Amino acid sequence: MRGNVVIGASVVAVAVAVAGTVLAFVLPGQNQQPQPTAQASKRPQSASTKPAEISKAALAALAPRRLRVVSDKGAAVTVQWTLPAKTRRYPLVLQREPADGQQLMTMEAGATSARVLGLDPDTGYCFLVGAALEISQKSTVAWSKPHCIRGAVSR
Template structure:
């Protein structure tokens, strides 16, 4: 790679390669036409447009639940995360970009759960995720 450094960023167990422009060997700056002043703000309308939709449970077998959702075309390139509450020790589950379903294992059959699916649009100290609306089962209520 010319004029860039590759850094690995881990998010909930998934490692993503991030190209950092303007850094040459040993971290010395290299000439570039423009320099970024930091992450750009992602608008609320963009978050809404890229959020997974139609989250639903298609199978509830007690300890195993299968969830499906729809992804807008532009969202299919982003890595996805599934959040569940209560967490039971595993709050986030990572998924490949473009995934439209997941099996959630190890659930307590007598407990209600709420699920969210999100597209990781920006990974940084202040990561930006476009979240679906929550879907709750077994009497659970979203906070």
């Protein structure tokens, strides 16, 4: 057919365990390539195959660094951080406490700043940025050190 254009988009569903609670959110994805047909040679995975655990040292090495608030306009805050080179390929999440509804904000891989809206100007907040290293039933996130504002204290 002439004149018809089909535009596709994909999203990746992500579940992250935070403080014993599994949280699900959606990350914007890139257009995905077609999957191989069933005839492609692929080694079947057994039910006992588990991904290798990521060591505490590896988590620390991949965690975002130097998280800071660069602008506090009361109801809107801009936070920035730096990423180790190897972390730039992982999707990121920003967590805030207290949550006031939306606790996690998703960001694309490589992001180094975010604007957080809808804050109460009279409330203190703590922020964390994490790189989602493994997405599974037991997700692994490399978290930054917390950064708190307006008198809030990290738990």
